[in-house]
Each structure stands twice: as C-alpha cells, then as structure tokens.
Amino acid sequence: MSEVMDLPQPYLLFLGDTTEKGYAKTAFGLRDWARDRCVGEWSCGGATVTTGLPRLTPKEARARGAGALVIGVANPGGVIGDSWLPSLVEALESGLDIISGMHAKLGDVPQLKAAAEHHGRRLIDVRTPPRNIPVASGVKRTGKRLLTVGTDCAIGKKYTALALARAFRERGLDADFRATGQTGILIAGGGIPMDAVVSDFEAGAAELLSPNASAQHWDVIEGQGSLFHPAYAGVSLGLLHGSQPDVIVVCHDPDRKYLLGQGFPLPDIAETIDMNLRLGRRTNAAIRCAGVSLNTSRLSSADAGRLLAEQSAQWGLPVADPMVAGAAFERLVDACLEN
Amino acid sequence: MSEVMDLPQPYLLFLGDTTEKGYAKTAFGLRDWARDRCVGEWSCGGATVTTGLPRLTPKEARARGAGALVIGVANPGGVIGDSWLPSLVEALESGLDIISGMHAKLGDVPQLKAAAEHHGRRLIDVRTPPRNIPVASGVKRTGKRLLTVGTDCAIGKKYTALALARAFRERGLDADFRATGQTGILIAGGGIPMDAVVSDFEAGAAELLSPNASAQHWDVIEGQGSLFHPAYAGVSLGLLHGSQPDVIVVCHDPDRKYLLGQGFPLPDIAETIDMNLRLGRRTNAAIRCAGVSLNTSRLSSADAGRLLAEQSAQWGLPVADPMVAGAAFERLVDACLEN
Numbered sequence: 001m002s003e004v005m006d007l008p009q010p011y012l013l014f015l016g017d018t019t020e021k022g023y024a025k026t027a028f029g030l031r032d033w034a035r036d037r038c039v040g041e042w043s044c045g046g047a048t049v050t051t052g053l054p055r056l057t058p059k060e061a062r063a064r065g066a067g068a069l070v071i072g073v074a075n076p077g078g079v080i081g082d083s084w085l086p087s088l089v090e091a092l093e094s095g096l097d098i099i100s101g102m103h104a105k106l107g108d109v110p111q112l113k114a115a116a117e118h119h120g121r122r123l124i125d126v127r128t129p130p131r132n133i134p135v136a137s138g139v140k141r142t143g144k145r146l147l148t149v150g151t152d153c154a155i156g157k158k159y160t161a162l163a164l165a166r167a168f169r170e171r172g173l174d175a176d177f178r179a180t181g182q183t184g185i186l187i188a189g190g191g192i193p194m195d196a197v198v199s200d201f202e203a204g205a206a207e208l209l210s211p212n213a214s215a216q217h218w219d220v221i222e223g224q225g226s227l228f229h230p231a232y233a234g235v236s237l238g239l240l241h242g243s244q245p246d247v248i249v250v251c252h253d254p255d256r257k258y259l260l261g262q263g264f265p266l267p268d269i270a271e272t273i274d275m276n277l278r279l280g281r282r283t284n285a286a287i288r289c290a291g292v293s294l295n296t297s298r299l300s301s302a303d304a305g306r307l308l309a310e311q312s313a314q315w316g317l318p319v320a321d322p323m324v325a326g327a328a329f330e331r332l333v334d335a336c337l338e339n
Numbered sequence: 340m341s342e343v344m345d346l347p348q349p350y351l352l353f354l355g356d357t358t359e360k361g362y363a364k365t366a367f368g369l370r371d372w373a374r375d376r377c378v379g380e381w382s383c384g385g386a387t388v389t390t391g392l393p394r395l396t397p398k399e400a401r402a403r404g405a406g407a408l409v410i411g412v413a414n415p416g417g418v419i420g421d422s423w424l425p426s427l428v429e430a431l432e433s434g435l436d437i438i439s440g441m442h443a444k445l446g447d448v449p450q451l452k453a454a455a456e457h458h459g460r461r462l463i464d465v466r467t468p469p470r471n472i473p474v475a476s477g478v479k480r481t482g483k484r485l486l487t488v489g490t491d492c493a494i495g496k497k498y499t500a501l502a503l504a505r506a507f508r509e510r511g512l513d514a515d516f517r518a519t520g521q522t523g524i525l526i527a528g529g530g531i532p533m534d535a536v537v538s539d540f541e542a543g544a545a546e547l548l549s550p551n552a553s554a555q556h557w558d559v560i561e562g563q564g565s566l567f568h569p570a571y572a573g574v575s576l577g578l579l580h581g582s583q584p585d586v587i588v589v590c591h592d593p594d595r596k597y598l599l600g601q602g603f604p605l606p607d608i609a610e611t612i613d614m615n616l617r618l619g620r621r622t623n624a625a626i627r628c629a630g631v632s633l634n635t636s637r638l639s640s641a642d643a644g645r646l647l648a649e650q651s652a653q654w655g656l657p658v659a660d661p662m663v664a665g666a667a668f669e670r671l672v673d674a675c676l677e678n
Contacts, residue, residue: 136570197537230622231474232539
C-alpha cells in the first residue's frame with residue numbers, strides 16, 4: 001500500500017543535551033506551529049535549552065495522552081547521541097513511539113531497535129518516503145491547491161504555507177497544510193519527504209500527497225528547492241507538476257543575493273513567477289500567481305512596510321511578510337482566494 | 340566511494356526461453372551497438388529468438404574471454420524466470436558474473452545469491468545507482484558536453500546519442516557515450532540509471548556521470564524523459580542542470596501526437612528548444628541547440644527526405660534521422676561540432 005505518513009500524536013518534545021538554541025529549531029517549530037499537539041518537553045542531563053512547555057517524563061507524557069517522543073534537536077553530526085539513549089529507551093518503555101527527522105536512522109541503533117521490538121513500539125524516520133509510490137498520472141484532481149515556490153532553498157516556503165493554511169482556516173475554509181520536508185511533516189503529523197523520493201516517482205509522490213478533495217477544499221503545499229537551483233530544481237519541478245497548483249505564492253528574501261551554498265545569483269521575482277507558471281501550466285492550465293512572500297525579519301517595521309509597498313507596485317501583486325499580521329498579509333490571502 | 344558503474348565485459352547475451360522478438364530488445368540493442376563486446380549468445384530450452392551471434396555455452400564464452408552473462412530479455416512480469424535458473428547458475432559456475440537490467444533484483448533470488456557467493460561471482464543490477472552520490476555543486480566542468488533531449492519519453496534520445504558519439508569518433512574526436520538508462524548502461528559498459536536516483540541527488544548524479552575532461556573531449560549524454568512530461572520532467576531537469584551541456588539535440592517522432600501513456604499533447608519543437616535552453620543556461624550560459632533528430636522509420640525514403648527538408652527550413656536548424664547515414668546527418672554532426 002502506498003500511504004502518506006501518519007504520525008502518532010500528540011508529541012513529547014525531546015531536547016537531548018542541547019545547550020545551543022540553533023540546534024533545537026525543530027522543537028521550536030513544533031511549539032510555534034503545532035502547540036496544541038505538544039504535551040510537553042523532556043531532556044537529558046546538561047540540557048539548557050527549553051521550549052517553555054511543561055517538563056514531563058515520558059511516563060507523565062504518556063499519561064497525558066502523548067503518542068510519541070519527537071527528537072526535536074539536531075547535533076552537528078546529524079547522529080543520535082549516546083547520551084540520549086537512556087531517555088529514548090525510557091520513552092519506548094513508557095509506551096511512546098519515537099519519531100526522528102534526522103539523517104541517521106533510528107532502527108540502525110541496536111539498543112533502540114531491540115527496545116522497540118521488546119515493547120512493541122515504532123521507530124519512525126520521517127525522512128523515509130512511503131513505499132510503492134506510483135508514477136504520476138498527470139490527471140487533474142478535484143479540490144483547490146496552492147504551492148509555495150521560491151527564488152532559492154530555505155527562503156520561507158514552509159512558514160508561508162503554514163501561515164496561509166492557518167489564515168484560510170481562520171476565514172472558515174477547509175484547508176490542509178501538506179508537508180514535504182521533515183520539519184513540516186512533524187508539524188503536520190504527516191506528509192512526504194519529497195527530496196528523499198526516487199526521481200522517477202517525484203511527481204507521483206506529489207500527486208499522492210494532495211489527493212482528490214471536495215471542490216472548495218484547499219491543500220496548501222509546502223514547496224521545496226527552486227527551479228533555479230542547480231542541485232534541487234528537479235525536486236521543485238516534480239513537486240510543481242504533481243501538485244497541479246491553482247495558485248502559487250513566490251517566496252523571497254530581499255537580503256539574499258546568491259543561492260544558498262552556491263555562487264549562483266538569485267533569479268528575480270518576475271523570472272521566478274514566469275518560469276513556474278510556464279512549467280506549471282503543463283498540469284494545470286489555470287495556474288496563477290497570487291503574490292509574493294518576503295522575509296522582512298531583519299528590517300525595522302517602517303522599512304519593512306516601505307519595501308512591501310515598493311515591491312507590490314513593482315510586480316503588480318500583493319506582497320507581504322506572512323509572519324507579520326496586518327493589511328498586507330490580508331491582501332495576499334484575498335488574492336490567493338479570489339477566483 | 341561514489342563510483343559510476345563499470346561492467347565486466349565482454350558479454351555473453353542470454354535470451355532465456357524467449358519466443359517473441361519484442362522481449363529481446365536489450366539483446367538486439369547490444370548486438371547493434373556493442374557488437375565488439377559480445378562474444379556470443381546462449382539460451383535455454385524453447386527459445387526461438389536469436390541475435391545471429393555464435394551460440395556458446397557459458398564455459399565456451401568464458402574461454403573466449405567473456406566477463407559476464409547479460410540477461411538480454413525481459414518477460415511480461417519483469418521477473419527472473421524459474422526456467423532460466425539452471426543456465427544462470429551454470430554461468431556463475433563457469434566464472435561469469437551476471438548482469439541484469441530488469442526490475443527484479445538478482446540478489447533476491449536465493450539460488451542465484453547462494454551460487455554467486457559460492458563461486459565468488461558478482462550479481463550486478465544496472466538499475467541500482469551508485470551509493471553516496473553528492474549533491475550537485477553546479478560548478479562548471481572542463482570538456483565539452485552534448486545532451487539529447489526530447490519532446491517525450493522513448494523517442495530516440497539513446498539512439499541519437501549513440502549515433503552522434505559514433506560519428507564524433509569517426510571524425511577522429513575523443514568522445515564518450517554517457518549512459519543514463521539500463522539499456523544504455525549495458526551498451527556503454529557503465530553509467531548511472533538516472534531515474535533510480537533519489538531526487539535530491541539527481542543533478543549530482545549527472546555531474547558524477549560526466550566528470551572533468553580535456554578541453555577537446557566530448558561527453559555525449561543520453562537524455563531521459565522530457566521537461567514536458569508530467570511524471571518525469573524532474574528527472575529531465577536534474578539531468579539538464581547536472582550535465583551542463585554546451586549543445587542539445589532535440590529528439591522527436593513526427594507520428595507521436597500524445598505523450599507516451601498520457602493524454603497530454605506533445606510540445607512542439609520550438610517550445611522544447613526554448614525551454615531546454617532557458618533552464619539549461621542556469622549551469623551553462625553558452626548552451627545552444629545544434630539541431631533536431633527525427634525518427635523517420637515509418638516513412639518511405641522519399642517522404643523522409645521531404646520531411647527532413649521541410650522541418651529544417653521551419654526551425655532553421657539541421658534536421659536528420661540519426662539511423663540514416665547521409666548528408667542530413669552529416670550536417671547535424673557539423674552543427675554539433677561548430678563553435
């Protein structure tokens with residue numbers, strides 16, 4: 001069976017022995033975007049980072065209904081630290097599954113494998129795509145779809161999709177955030193890690209991720225990579241074709257001059273819109289761009305407001321920072337929803 | 340180590356118990372394009388199909404220097420037939436490795452696995468990509484590269500690349516055919532099955548496939564899929580970016596109206612050229628289209644000549660059928676090689 005991941009919730013967030021906030025991005029992302037599905041946090045000796053959620057032992061978390069402990073931290077090597085093992089085994093003993101978004105596979109740690117088998121618990125690696133993904137059919141599906149696309153990687157596609165899905169729901173619409181990367185999958189409680197799918201099945205995975213739905217339902221799909229990124233453009237194109245979006249929103253960071261980790265200049269916004277629409281028309285002739293999402297977090301409020309207004313005039317489209325509530329963001333939401 | 344496949348040669352072609360020529364395309368492809376690396380053929384009871392090569396037992400083939408038996412047939416289920424097993428085990432006993440391009444993995448057949456271990460032989464599945472493929476760097480490599488691209492899948496990209504690589508060599512140039520699919524890999528004796536690579540590493544695999552070379556060396560790279568195919572466009576884009584071609588040749592079948600297995604109309608040739616050049620410029624600003632390869636096998640010689648001339652006038656480019664030697668093909672080769 002081809003099945004999109006469906007994670008046991010709510011979560012107990014595990015912070016390991018982390019002393020630097022930068023390594024706990026996953027835990028903070030879950031606190032900020034899935035607060036109602038996090039019962040508390042747990043850590044082992046030496047940890048100084050906290051999400052501010054109640055500190056609960058695995059047993060206490062289980063008693064409050066937790067389904068799984070989520071490893072909410074990464075360490076420099078992307079491995080599962082030896083010092084974490086007693087806490088992780090304790091979680092399995094207490095009746096929790098363990099979920100990881102790390103590169104290292106949980107089942108490759110003999111102690112965890114043995115404990116999970118002994119206690120009948122699951123070890124879930126969210127970077128592992130489902131089996132038996134079909135080749136894409138290209139057949140148009142029912143329901144509405146929005147895809148966030150980017151001028152680069154790591155430029156706000158996940159947060160923009162989360163903010164739009166939330167705004168759609170606040171307006172009373174039926175909307176799902178569809179996750180395509182490990183942090184998004186943890187937040188959503190499911191999804192497909194698109195970058196881990198074998199190339200031949202990339203668009204098929206995107207079709208599987210946002211199935212037929214009722215006519216008024218919105219899937220708000222987390223974009224990946226960029227059509228202009230020399231390493232990841234294939235991921236972006238497979239996701240674009242398989243998502244068949246009715247609407248795209250272009251995500252950009254005004255401070256970014258070069259592609260992440262590469263010497264290539266960023267494409268401009270007009271070029272990004274044009275290329276996504278041209279290629280996206282292949283599976284949805286009605287595709288349109290509703291607007292632009294800008295990360296203005298490094299600007300003063302006044303400077304940010306000026307930049308959004310300037311950019312909006314330049315592209316003839318709503319331009320907003322989705323992390324800043326207000327009129328600009330509401331105009332972007334309006335534009336996404338208009339027919 | 341990241342290593343591009345390097346297959347043991349020459350081959351003994353195995354035809355199984357096949358009675359229909361259509362199932363022996365791989366064997367015929369090897370006979371036609373790698374004749375000098377095929378010592379003979381072998382089959383088991385009931386086979387009626389022959390490549391016309393000398394019939395040799397595995398032992399005789401080994402004595403003539405064969406390095407491997409190649410399964411040159413497919414059967415409807417894509418599986419390894421039970422009736423083939425005695426012949427395959429005999430090959431291992433005789434000192435040959437076994438190479439397969441089928442979906443089923445050789446090592447999943449217990450009898451073969453045991454025999455290979457016992458005799459110290461290898462079971463090689465050419466659909467398995469190398470391990471530890473790097474993420475693409477996008478850095479420009481030395482040497483010249485040509486990539487065949489298509490309006491659709493299965494439209495002549497492999498044969499066009501093979502014919503061009505041969506023509507380049509006949510003109511005294513240093514040229515390698517770089518294989519990206521299982522049949523091409525068997526013909527070349529190596530390559531990477533691009534459609535089996537995990538999406539994040541697709542462009543990186545293409546970089547690995549055609550490494551830095553001397554300034555006058557040509558890599559002639561077998562294209563995959565089409566930027567316009569709703570299932571496989573991501574494969575095509577990763578291959579385009581990672582290949583960094585100086586030259587593309589567009590492959591088309593004038594009889595094909597709809598994408599293979601899909602209801603989508605084929606893009607026209609101008610659109611195909613434009614999109615490949617636009618996207619390809621990202622990693623090679625000097626990319627250009629040298630011409631068009633048309634499959635005219637279903638036309639009379641006179642009709643084919645007329646069509647090639649008409650199309651050449653329409654696109655302002657050399658248009659040839661690479662399977663037909665002559666002035667049209669020489670003009671296409673000239674255009675590929677001009678600076």
